[in-house]
Amino acid sequence: xxxxxxxxxxxxxxxxxxxxxxxxxxxxxxxxxxxxxxxxxxxxxxxxxxxxxxxxxxxxxxxxxxxxxxxxxxxxxxxxxxxxxxxxxxxxxxxxxxxxxxxxxxxxxxxxxxxxxxxxxxxxxxxxxxxxxxxxxxxxxxxxxxxxxxxxxxxxxxxxxxxxxxxxxxxxxxxxxxxxxxxxxxxxxxxxxxxxxxxxxxxxxxxxxxxxxxxxxxxxxxxxxxxxxxxxxxxxxxxxxxxxxxxxxxxxxxxxxxxxxxxxxxxxxxxxxxxxxxxxxx
Amino acid sequence: xxxxxxxxxxxxxxxxxxxxxxxxxxxxxxxxxxxxxxxxxxxxxxxxxxxxxxxxxxxxxxxxxxxxxxxxxxxxxxxxxxxxxxxxxxxxxxxxxxxxxxxxxxxxxxxxxxxxxxxxxxxxxxxxxxxxxxxxxxxxxxxxxxxxxxxxxxxxxxxxxxxxxxxxxxxxxxxxxxxxxxxxxxxxxxxxxxxxxxxxxxxxxxxxxxxxxxxxxxxxxxxxxxxxxxxxxxxxxxxxxxxxxxxxxxxxxxxxxxxxxxxxxxxxxxxxxxxxxxxxxxxxxxxxxxxxxxxxxxxxxxxxxxxxxxxxxxxxxxxxxxxxxxxxxxxxxxxxxxxxxxxxxxxxxxxxxxxxxxxxxxxxxxxxxxxxxxxxxxxxxxxxxxxxxxxxxxxxxxxxxxxxxxxxxxxxxxxxxxxxxxxxxxxxxxxxxxxxxxxxxxxxxxxxxxxxxxxxxxxxxxxxxxxxxxxxxxxxxxxxxxxxxxxxxxxxxxxxxxxxxxxxxxxxxxxxxxxxxxx
Numbered sequence: 065x066x067x068x069x070x071x072x073x074x075x076x077x078x079x080x081x082x083x084x085x086x087x088x089x090x091x092x093x094x095x096x097x098x099x100x101x102x103x104x105x106x107x108x109x110x111x112x113x114x115x116x117x118x119x120x121x122x123x124x125x126x127x128x129x130x131x132x133x134x135x136x137x138x139x140x141x142x143x144x145x146x147x148x149x150x151x152x153x154x155x156x157x158x159x160x161x162x163x164x165x166x167x168x169x170x171x172x173x174x175x176x177x178x179x180x181x182x183x184x185x186x187x188x189x190x191x192x193x194x195x196x197x198x199x200x201x202x203x204x205x206x207x208x209x210x211x212x213x214x215x216x217x218x219x220x221x222x223x224x225x226x227x228x229x230x231x232x233x234x235x236x237x238x239x240x241x242x243x244x245x246x247x248x249x250x251x252x253x254x255x256x257x258x259x260x261x262x263x264x265x266x267x268x269x270x271x272x273x274x275x276x277x278x279x280x281x282x283x284x285x286x287x288x289x290x291x292x293x294x295x296x297x298x299x300x301x302x303x304x305x306x307x308x309x310x311x312x313x314x315x316x317x318x319x320x321x322x323x324x325x326x327x328x329x330x331x332x333x334x335x336x337x338x339x340x341x342x343x344x345x346x
Numbered sequence: 347x348x349x350x351x352x353x354x355x356x357x358x359x360x361x362x363x364x365x366x367x368x369x370x371x372x373x374x375x376x377x378x379x380x381x382x383x384x385x386x387x388x389x390x391x392x393x394x395x396x397x398x399x400x401x402x403x404x405x406x407x408x409x410x411x412x413x414x415x416x417x418x419x420x421x422x423x424x425x426x427x428x429x430x431x432x433x434x435x436x437x438x439x440x441x442x443x444x445x446x447x448x449x450x451x452x453x454x455x456x457x458x459x460x461x462x463x464x465x466x467x468x469x470x471x472x473x474x475x476x477x478x479x480x481x482x483x484x485x486x487x488x489x490x491x492x493x494x495x496x497x498x499x500x501x502x503x504x505x506x507x508x509x510x511x512x513x514x515x516x517x518x519x520x521x522x523x524x525x526x527x528x529x530x531x532x533x534x535x536x537x538x539x540x541x542x543x544x545x546x547x548x549x550x551x552x553x554x555x556x557x558x559x560x561x562x563x564x565x566x567x568x569x570x571x572x573x574x575x576x577x578x579x580x581x582x583x584x585x586x587x588x589x590x591x592x593x594x595x596x597x598x599x600x601x602x603x604x605x606x607x608x609x610x611x612x613x614x615x616x617x618x619x620x621x622x623x624x625x626x627x628x629x630x631x632x633x634x635x636x637x638x639x640x641x642x643x644x645x646x647x648x649x650x651x652x653x654x655x656x657x658x659x660x661x662x663x664x665x666x667x668x669x670x671x672x673x674x675x676x677x678x679x680x681x682x683x684x685x686x687x688x689x690x691x692x693x694x695x696x697x698x699x700x701x702x703x704x705x706x707x708x709x710x711x712x713x714x715x716x717x718x719x720x721x722x723x724x725x726x727x728x729x730x731x732x733x734x735x736x737x738x739x740x741x742x743x744x745x746x747x748x749x750x751x752x753x754x755x756x757x758x759x760x761x762x763x764x765x766x767x768x769x770x771x772x773x774x775x776x777x778x779x780x781x782x783x784x785x786x787x788x789x790x791x792x793x794x795x796x797x798x799x800x801x802x803x804x805x806x807x808x809x810x811x812x813x814x815x816x817x818x819x820x821x822x823x824x825x826x827x828x829x830x831x832x833x834x835x836x837x838x839x840x841x842x843x844x845x846x847x848x849x850x851x852x853x854x855x856x857x858x859x860x861x862x863x864x865x
Contacts, residue, residue, distance in 0.1 A: 114703055140705030148703075154696035157689075164686075165693045169705030171686050175714060178685040179678055189686070233705050 066125070067092045067269050068113070068144065068237050073122035075108050075293075082108040084293040085122065090237065095263055095270045097280045100290035101313065106273045107149060109290070110241055113271075114146040115139040126237075141169045143236035147226045147243065149273070155215030159205065162214050162225055163196040166232030196232060203228040203258070220251045224258075231262065238262070240272040244279055252276060256283055281305070289313065349415065356412030359386055363413055364420035367449065369782045371424045373493035375417045375449030380489065383410045383453035384482055387460025388475065399465040406461025407454055414450030421446030432789030487665050497778065498661045502733065504773040505668040506726050509675050511753040511769040512762060513722030518751065519760035519840070520683060521715035522695030523575075524584040527591020528750055531720035533742035534567045535560040535727020537598055540643035540737045541636070553649035557728040564724025565717045572716030576709055579698070591747050599640060599739040603633035642738035646731050657732075664733055671729060675722050676762060682718060683762075691715055749776075752822075756829055758836030767837050776818065784814045 066089040075083040083105040090096055098106050111117040113124065115136035124132045126142055134142075145166075154162050171192055177185040197207050203224045209217065214225060223243060230238060243259070244252045256279055263270050274280045280287060280301070287304040289297040291313040297304055304310050353360065359382045367375040387406040396402040425442025429435065463474035490498045510532060517523040538560040542551050551559075571590045575583050608625040615624040628634050637643065649667065650656035657663045682688055690711045693701035702708050731737050749772065757768020791809065799805050814821070829836075 116699065116703060135707070136702045137705045137707045140703065145705075146703055148700065152697050152700035154693050154700070156696060157692055161689055161692070165689050165701065165706065166704050168686060168690060168693075173686045175687065175718075178687050179681055181681060192686075229704060 066090065067127060068271075069125040070109075070113070071123045071125070073109065073112060073124065074120050075105070075112055075117055076120040081293050083112065083119075083290075086290070086293075086295045088288060088295065088298075090269050090271060092236075092269055093263065093267070094285040095259065095272070095283055097284040097287045098271065098273045098290060099275070099277075099280055099287060103292075104290040105293040106290055107241060108293075110146060110239055110273060114144060114239055137169065140233050140235075143234070144239065145230040145233050145235040145237070146239035147223075147230055147241055149241040149245065151219075151222050151226055153214040153222055153226055153229070156213055158211050159200065159214050159217065159225060160193070160196055160210040162229050163199055163232045164192055166229035167192045167196060169233055199228045199232055200225075203231070220247060223247070223255070227258075227262075231266065235268065237269045237271065240270065240274075242273050242275060244274065244276050252279060255279075259283060352408060352412040353415055354412075356386065356409055356416065360413050360416030363449070363453075364416045365779070367417055367420035367445075368424050368428060369779060369786055370495060371421075371429070372445060372495070373448065374495045375421050375445050376452050377489055377493045377495050377497075379414060379417050379449035379451075379453035380456050381482065381486075382413055383456035384460045384478065386410060386413055386453075387457040387462075388464065390457070390461045391464035396461065396465040399462040402465030403458045403462040406457040406459070406464075409461070410454035410457025411450075413457065414453040417449035417453060418446035421449060428786070428790075431794045432786055433793030434789065483669060487662050498665055500774065500778045502661060502664055502668055503777055504770055505665075505672050506730050506733075507750065507753065507773050508672050508766055508769045509668075509726040509729075510723050510750045511757070511765045512672075512675050512679055513719045513726070514750050515754050515760065515762065515765045516679065516682070516691075516719040516722075517715045518719075518754055519765070520688060520695065521691040521712065523712060523715055524580070524587070525716070525719065525747075526584050526588040526744075526751065527571075527594070527747055528587075528719070528723060529742045529744070529746035530571070530591045530594035531564045531567060531723040532727045532730070532746065533594050533598060533739070534720075535564045535724035536731040536737045536742070537637065537643070537727075538563045538724070539728040539731040540646050543647035543732070544643050544645060546638060546643045547636075550647055553647060553728075553732050557725060557732075560728035560731075561721045561724035564720040564727065568717040568720025569713050571720075572713050575716075576712055588744070591744055595739040595742050598637045598742075601636040602639040603629070604636055605629035605633050637739070640739065642736055643731075644736035646735045646737065648732055648735065668729055668733075671725055675725065679718075679722070679762065687711070687714060752826060756826070756836060758839040760840035761836070761838050764836050764838030764840070771837075772822075776822070780814050780818060780821075787812060787814065 068090040070086055070088045072085045072087060073083060074081065074085050086105075086109060088109075098109065100106055108117065112119045115131075115134055115138070118133045122132070123130060126139075126144060131139060131142065131144075154165060157165070171188055173185045173188060197210065200207050200210060205217075205221055205224050205228065209221075214222065217225060227238075227240070227243070240259070244255055247255065259270055259272070260283070262268055272283075284301055287297075287299065287301050288295055289304060289307075289310050296313055297307045297310045299307070363375070363378045363382050366378040386409045387402075390396070390405045390409050391402070394405055396405060422439075422442050425437045425445065426439065429437065460475070460478055463478060464471060466474055486501070487498055490496070490501075510528070513531075514525060514528045517525045539553075539556050541547050542549050542556045542559060543553055544550065571587075575586045578586060605626070606628040608627055612624040615621050648657045651663070654663050657667070690701070690706045693704065693706055694708065694711055694715075698708060701711075753768040753772050754765050755768070756772060757766065758764025791812065795808065796805055799808070810816070
């Protein structure tokens with residue numbers, strides 16, 4: 065059974081086809097990666113999965129229920145939650161409040177409950193706080209900094225907080241958009257272990273966009289490759305690594321500087337070399 | 347030297363107190379000394395660490411003494427110098443001294459008391475502070491009456507606007523939705539009350555019921571007016587709300603001759619050229635007058651209570667009623683802020699897209715912000731209508747929306763204490779100090795300045811140009827400009843706003859560093 069399924073998913077912006085008829089399925093419990101050069105349409109694809117964009121055509125299914133065009137907050141309630149490539153925390157809210165906002169969709173309190181504050185509401189609020197504190201502990205942020213402004217955290221901790229905020233909504237699918245961007249090798253290794261851990265302990269299905277090939281090849285059960293809005297390959301890391309089309313699509317070309325546009329074509333050998341380098345490191 | 351330092355340390359509140367005494371004279375020094383002394387006692391705990399009641403009393407005593415000296419000097423100046431200058435009889439030195447000493451004594455006493463309370467252990471400190479505040483607010487009307495300062499009518503007005511400012515703070519301060527047409531909801535609350543409890547439409551319901559209906563109608567209006575603005579942000583939202591603010595008073599101005607016919611039958615009547623076929627629904631015999639146009643609705647029914655009777659010209663019941671409304675609003679808004687909903691508002695304000703991806707329903711959250719903001723202006727409008735007993739469309743024009751917004755921004759967006767402070771400052775300056783200043787200034791000009799000037803042209807120039815009432819908007823604008831430059835986060839900002847406006851933005855630094863390293 066597939067947990068999340070995209071059928072012929074397409075997104076057009078005017079004349080530009082950012083994502084073109086992509087099929088993709090996520091089975092429960094897997095860690096899937098989506099890779100490809102910059103501008104391949106990976107983040108656009110994520111935006112459709114998380115409801116921020118309504119696909120131009122194609123369909124999305126979650127637990128065999130069609131979710132095409134569902135509002136993002138509703139998808140979060142169903143259990144699809146994401147993080148952002150450029151961290152989007154609520155910077156001026158406290159760390160604790162950030163996690164509590166993530167908990168929002170699992171709380172019931174309505175307007176009347178807010179104003180009258182019956183014991184049930186107070187209990188729910190207290191439970192949410194306890195859950196938020198334990199989540200902060202779980203992601204390794206600790207509870208001492210719970211009252212600090214989120215934007216005052218160091219970069220790596222902001223990434224952790226963003227994941228904690230996402231986890232607070234008890235998701236089934238976690239979409240991570242470049243979770244290791246800007247991290248040093250140590251932090252990256254930590255995060256890789258952490259993703260394994262949450263997958264196993266929280267019964268999550270994880271999909272990530274990633275530029276760090278070491279992470280991708282290490283962690284993924286399955287890798288999908290996009291180029292110019294089209295899915296050009298899919299398979300286990302080893303299959304993908306051997307796929308000539310992927311090699312042609314200069315896989316791993318931007319592992320050093322993900323923000324830089326694709327460099328001028330270089331000899332194929334060089335690309336394969338760099339790909340081998342990353343795979344042997346891990 | 348020490349005394350000079352003392353005077354300077356309490357310069358802001360001291361100057362306010364001195365200005366009050368200079369303008370109002372008499373026992374006003376005692377009242378303002380009491381009020382400001384209490385405030386000063388509280389504020390001393392914000393700047394200095396107060397370990398126990400004894401040090402608190404000492405710190406409060408010095409602060410109160412500084413304030414008291416300002417009041418004493420001002421009392422003497424006013425009684426002996428300013429009164430004869432403005433053409434009123436001077437008072438004897440002894441009396442002026444008595445006024446001054448009363449101000450000094452009360453300032454010291456109240457500052458000592460309040461600062462001593464700040465030295466108590468935590469729960470007791472909070473309770474004592476609250477009790478003192480409640481005591482001050484509860485006996486203020488009596489103090490005002492005994493001292494014959496005559497401030498209570500203005501204080502009631504201040505409190506009406508306090509409810510409005512607290513309400514506007516919900517969409518603007520908490521949810522980040524700039525609303526430039528907030529007076530529309532005030533108008534809707536007031537007109538609902540006007541229509542439902544006056545002889546105008548023949549519906550004379552009890553005020554205690556009507557005030558809830560007014561709040562509910564305003565809330566519904568908030569949802570209706572909020573709905574079209576949902577996809578809009580920032581500037582665009584502000585323009586649309588501005589439009590609503592303009593439309594509502596015009597609608598009330600023009601709903602005077604309503605005649606509604608059933609549309610299908612009237613279409614049929616025109617087609618067949620037989621006007622008698624049209625089925626008339628409203629205003630058949632004569633056009634229905636809903637709002638009475640420019641003349642407004644007058645008189646509007648007043649509330650009544652078993653023992654107090656019908657609220658009349660005595661300000662006392664009105665004062666306590668509006669005080670109750672302010673406290674009720676603060677209580678409720680505080681609960682809204684510290685809740686799941688309040689967090690959702692803050693998240694929408696911070697990053698709407700991320701909030702929505704984290705499971706917050708943008709539509710209902712924003713609509714609730716508008717609706718809750720409007721609810722409290724509904725309460726304020728209902729009270730206003732009953733208190734003034736007459737409402738006109740021109741009372742609710744754009745300038746009211748702007749003034750309320752200025753209170754929120756001046757005091758500190760998103761912070762209730764700040765918003766209240768902003769409201770008190772703007773309203774007191776506008777309704778109390780400026781008119782009195784104009785009066786005193788006119789007295790001085792007429793008795794001491796103008797008779798000594800021979801040129802009639804110069805005399806004319808001075809009388810017209812030195813009128814604070816004429817300069818009202820100019821002064822107002824000046825204060826806002828200075829404020830925005832010196833302290834953009836407001837007088838008492840919420841921690842979040844302060845962080846936003848004063849800490850260097852890490853993103854900005856990053857990009858700068860990038861540019862540098864690239865170049």
